[in-house]
Amino acid sequence: MKKKDIFTAPFVQEMEDTTANMYRLGWDERNGGNISYLLPEEEVAEYLDLHEVIRRIPTGFDAKPLIGKYFIVTGTGKYFKNVKGDPETNLGIIRIAEDGTTAELLWGFADGGRFTSELPAHLMSHISRLSVDPENRVVMHCHPTNLLAMTYVHPLDTNEFTHTLWQMSTECVVVFPDGVEVLPWMLCGTNAIGEATAECMTRARSVVWALHGLYGAGKTLDEAFGLVETVEKAATIYMLTAGLKRINTITDDQMKQLAVRFSITPRAGILK
Ligand code: 13P
Ligand code: ZN
16 A cells, blocks of 8 residues: 655654644753653554664663564754754654664754664653553653752652642642652663663652753643643742742632642642
8 A cells, every 4th residue: 555645644743733832942951851752553553664774773771561663752962953954854753672772763863863872761662651541642841940949949859740740830739749759860871770760750740850850641642742831830930939929829728629620649748
């Protein structure tokens, strides 16, 4: 059967639109940020010959639970601002090979490039999220300005950080009842930060990398984007009010009322 034009694929166009929006919001300066998006084989097969592997690239870690899975991912060193207009250079479609440690490139990275340096954190996080939510498909990393600023002035305790963010706008507890996990500064691009992030991802869809940025996961690009957007909005309110005397707040009791109203269960151990 004749293959469809990959440039018309909804998953390519969604990646173009999402990276453009993230850039526009100031979350992804220069090459900052990366996205991985799990694609069903049938969908990829509409556009690509699955037997045609362009290159085999070692990943440097074992992703056995993802063998045979397909991802569209951003390239290392590539700028989010350039994805729309040249997706074939800035994005790639990979399949995790039978050995679990090789990525088979099926499309993209046209200038000889390779997947994001944060692939360990992405794939390990996919494994974690899929273990608690079989519908999860997206892992997204970026450098949102106010969230990043907040990690310089707020204690890096997961419960305290989550509580503060929940207080910053009424719908936070509804959008991320699982809270945000906070990791201390760690060397990025390593398997170690990947393992730590993935461990956090078993409990929450948002993981803060102190002094660096944020990871968000979701079933769709929209859902992961909306999560990051809401966390960053809360951090913005925090930074706008941090030096000021706060005379009003959302109370724990009010958050409990929201939980009932929206049928969500706030992460345990945070509300008094
Ligand atoms: P990449 O260009 O390798 O995706 O890295 C960007 C980044 O944000 C590292 O944390
Ligand atoms: Zn980063």
